[in-house]
Amino acid sequence: MLNDERPSRTELSELGEFGLIERLTRNIKLVNSSSVKAVGDDAAVIDHAGKLTLVSKDLLVEGIHFDLSYTPLKHLGYKAAAVNISDIAAMNGKPTQLLVGISVSNRFSVEALDELYTGIRLACDKYKVDLVGGDTTASAAGLFISVTAIGVADPGKVTYRSTAKENDLICVSGDLGASYLGLLVLQREKEVYKANPAMQPELEGYDYVLERQLKPEPRTDVVELLGKAGILPTSMIDISDGLASEVLHLSKDSNLGCRLFEEKIPIDVVTADVASEFKMDPTTAAMNGGEDYELLFTIDLDDLDKVKAIKGISVIGHMTSKDEGEYLVSKGGSMYPIQAQGFEHLKD
Amino acid sequence: MLNDERPSRTELSELGEFGLIERLTRNIKLVNSSSVKAVGDDAAVIDHAGKLTLVSKDLLVEGIHFDLSYTPLKHLGYKAAAVNISDIAAMNGKPTQLLVGISVSNRFSVEALDELYTGIRLACDKYKVDLVGGDTTASAAGLFISVTAIGVADPGKVTYRSTAKENDLICVSGDLGASYLGLLVLQREKEVYKANPAMQPELEGYDYVLERQLKPEPRTDVVELLGKAGILPTSMIDISDGLASEVLHLSKDSNLGCRLFEEKIPIDVVTADVASEFKMDPTTAAMNGGEDYELLFTIDLDDLDKVKAIKGISVIGHMTSKDEGEYLVSKGGSMYPIQAQGFEHLKD
Numbered sequence: 274m275l276n277d278e279r280p281s282r283t284e285l286s287e288l289g290e291f292g293l294i295e296r297l298t299r300n301i302k303l304v305n306s307s308s309v310k311a312v313g314d315d316a317a318v319i320d321h322a323g324k325l326t327l328v329s330k331d332l333l334v335e336g337i338h339f340d341l342s343y344t345p346l347k348h349l350g351y352k353a354a355a356v357n358i359s360d361i362a363a364m365n366g367k368p369t370q371l372l373v374g375i376s377v378s379n380r381f382s383v384e385a386l387d388e389l390y391t392g393i394r395l396a397c398d399k400y401k402v403d404l405v406g407g408d409t410t411a412s413a414a415g416l417f418i419s420v421t422a423i424g425v426a427d428p429g430k431v432t433y434r435s436t437a438k439e440n441d442l443i444c445v446s447g448d449l450g451a452s453y454l455g456l457l458v459l460q461r462e463k464e465v466y467k468a469n470p471a472m473q474p475e476l477e478g479y480d481y482v483l484e485r486q487l488k489p490e491p492r493t494d495v496v497e498l499l500g501k502a503g504i505l506p507t508s509m510i511d512i513s514d515g516l517a518s519e520v521l522h523l524s525k526d527s528n529l530g531c532r533l534f535e536e537k538i539p540i541d542v543v544t545a546d547v548a549s550e551f552k553m554d555p556t557t558a559a560m561n562g563g564e565d566y567e568l569l570f571t572i573d574l575d576d577l578d579k580v581k582a583i584k585g586i587s588v589i590g591h592m593t594s595k596d597e598g599e600y601l602v603s604k605g606g607s608m609y610p611i612q613a614q615g616f617e618h619l620k621d
Numbered sequence: 622m623l624n625d626e627r628p629s630r631t632e633l634s635e636l637g638e639f640g641l642i643e644r645l646t647r648n649i650k651l652v653n654s655s656s657v658k659a660v661g662d663d664a665a666v667i668d669h670a671g672k673l674t675l676v677s678k679d680l681l682v683e684g685i686h687f688d689l690s691y692t693p694l695k696h697l698g699y700k701a702a703a704v705n706i707s708d709i710a711a712m713n714g715k716p717t718q719l720l721v722g723i724s725v726s727n728r729f730s731v732e733a734l735d736e737l738y739t740g741i742r743l744a745c746d747k748y749k750v751d752l753v754g755g756d757t758t759a760s761a762a763g764l765f766i767s768v769t770a771i772g773v774a775d776p777g778k779v780t781y782r783s784t785a786k787e788n789d790l791i792c793v794s795g796d797l798g799a800s801y802l803g804l805l806v807l808q809r810e811k812e813v814y815k816a817n818p819a820m821q822p823e824l825e826g827y828d829y830v831l832e833r834q835l836k837p838e839p840r841t842d843v844v845e846l847l848g849k850a851g852i853l854p855t856s857m858i859d860i861s862d863g864l865a866s867e868v869l870h871l872s873k874d875s876n877l878g879c880r881l882f883e884e885k886i887p888i889d890v891v892t893a894d895v896a897s898e899f900k901m902d903p904t905t906a907a908m909n910g911g912e913d914y915e916l917l918f919t920i921d922l923d924d925l926d927k928v929k930a931i932k933g934i935s936v937i938g939h940m941t942s943k944d945e946g947e948y949l950v951s952k953g954g955s956m957y958p959i960q961a962q963g964f965e966h967l968k969d
Contacts, residue, residue: 283731326674330720330754330769336761337724372678374767376685383631406678408767413684417760419722419767421678 327424327431329360335415343459346385348487350392353418356513358400359491359566361424363511365432365500368400368493373407374419381416389418400493432509432570437527441507441571443590444580446495448539449516450555453562454547455479455486481543489566495586496568502579506570515563518613521599523571523592530597533590533611536604560601561614675772675779677708683763691807694733696835698740701766704861706748707839707914709772711859713780713848716748716841721755722767729764737766748841780857780918785875789855789919791938792928794843796887797864798903801910802895803827803834829891837914843934844916850927854918863911866961869947871919871940878945881938881959884952908949909962 333339333353341349354371361368373393377386386409397404402422462474476483491511499506508527510519516538524531540555548555559565571592572580580586599611681687681701689697702719709716721741725734734757745752750770810822824831839859847854856875858867864886872879888903896903907913919940920928928934947959 281732284727287731326771328676328718328720328754328769328771330722330756330767332722332724332756332758332765332767334724334758334760334765337759370676372676372769374678374680376680376682376765379632383635384629406676408678408680410680410682411685412682412763412765414762415760417680417682417724417765417767419678419680419756419765421676421720421769423674423676 327361327364327366327426329357329422331357331420333418343463346388347392350389351396351488353420354393354396355489355491357420357422359511361422362491362493362496363509365430365496365509366424366426368402368422368424370403370405370423371397372421375409376412376417378412378414432506434508434510434522435526437508437523437529437571437592439529439592439594441592442588443571444586444588445567445569446492446586447567448541449565450540450558450562451482451485451544452564453558454544455482457551482547491566492568498583502583504572504576504579506572509568509570512565512567512569513563515561517560517611519569521613524599528595530593530595531590531599532593533601535601537587537589539587675709675712675714675774677705677770679705679768681766691811694736695740698737699744699836701768702741702744703837703839705768705770707859709770710839710841710844711857713778713844713857714772714774716750716770716772718751718753718771719745720769723757724760724765726760726762780854782856782858782870783874785856785871785877785919785940787877787940787942789940790936791919792934792936793915793917794840794934795915796889797913798888798906798910799830799833799892800912801906802892803830805899830895839914840916846931850931852920852924852927854920857916857918860913860915860917861911863909865908865959867917869961872947876943878941878943879938879947880941881949883949885935885937887935
């Protein structure tokens, strides 16, 4: 039963996150007719009795996804719940339940976990989601949070990544790039603090970008607004890894190309100001920053007027045929190939 | 948003695992009518459309739940899936889907994760469960596995922990204590190896207890057999933390007491032999060892003949009124109070 065989070694960094997931899940064959959609979208889709149950799962790992030196535990709990609720929204579903697994070293006190759970409960209250289970256990070091979100959707109303059509309009909710700049502000103040612990962090004027980083809000309201407007997106994904990475998911999975127009990408004025302070192009923050948790979706051309009537939705481009490739058209009219440079924790 | 308030500090060890879960989940109010059962059982129960969806979540953490120096990764993957499938079986449900979250440091190669997933897929194949999603991410150190199992059950057929009745018979599947003794064998051989790496581990003759530790099998077959026999257990739980801990769960949650009879506890002859080698009472291994993943359940007295006709089920005691307490009646006829001394990782 035990053996010392040592297979050849491939470093995780050689594959990257998506390559790894593809490799680990490529041999999966589904045997239950209730398994409507398995890996490869924001959530799994399960048909247990007519209505569809959506299930998503995300891990948050200390030292990788969060740094407790500038992340209050209450915010961390809120965010852990929020990002999973966002996955259900990205499937055009209504989030209903949450399960939370926490693995924690004895460096943490009970009061620290209380704080974390307070944040989780705040998000559950706000989004009317029930915390129905989970697991709490020790870890040798660090804090690991594993959240499973469950939701429900009507058959025929679930939005996948793979169903965009050529000429569909690409839309995005809210504004982009702020969360990443909030992270840069927090990292800068941490360095200042490390250099001189007597210094108070200077966070005034950065409220918006900090809030976007520390307390992201899943756009369940957008799902409702689209439903009320009679719009069924042809594909949808939430923006966790940056606009570039997500639009490539929609394009690749739908076997299409895309055009994004830089001037159409919604960026808040505060985001632009902070970006300029960091000598960063705000478009770069929007394309590659990630963690905005806005919804990116495609709609049929016929739905353009309906979507224009919804406040806070921007039309930022359109899908093309596959051989036209994936390009960002700059404000000056140049074409830049879109490349995923977002979330690549496994390449660290 | 950020503050340095330091609340009073309570160590995790002061509460223990169950105390901690109770504390973290005590303020939870359910808002969705589909949330049939939340925390406090083997799995959550969700009613999305008539049939019930069961969802369970368990974490396995390196250095806490497993030691990679003697746990082959393929076995670990199998076990991670198996223990979650067991949670669904413990609710009298049929497991249907699995989501797997893995957080891993770059100490691990891609081939190592392949091995882990091979084990997960083996368990999925054997138990006809679909792997439908998950998350793979980096960790600063160590390997964390978070599995969510989903299952289905007919309304009225789900077995909870809290519904045993006075005088119900207490039954258990298979035999107990072997898994813990398998762990002791592995730990002993690890010490031998550390003292002298040239020594080969002596594992011959220990196959049964090692297999029970490294490759536990969830008892979905027992769920089927009970169903075919027309037996609906009045309560059920799986044995992850030892018979003592689990029977106390059924008693406490059902507001009852219990009597277990030592001579009725099923123990394999190999388990008894290995126990004597370790100068351990095999009853202690059964009561407090854990990780047997057998099903512990109660039935109405009227179902005694039906359950006796099923091979591999032992009747080991009965439920009493609460004021009669929880006792183990020894082979000599003495009464010992039952105390949970099982899984207490948080007290380490």
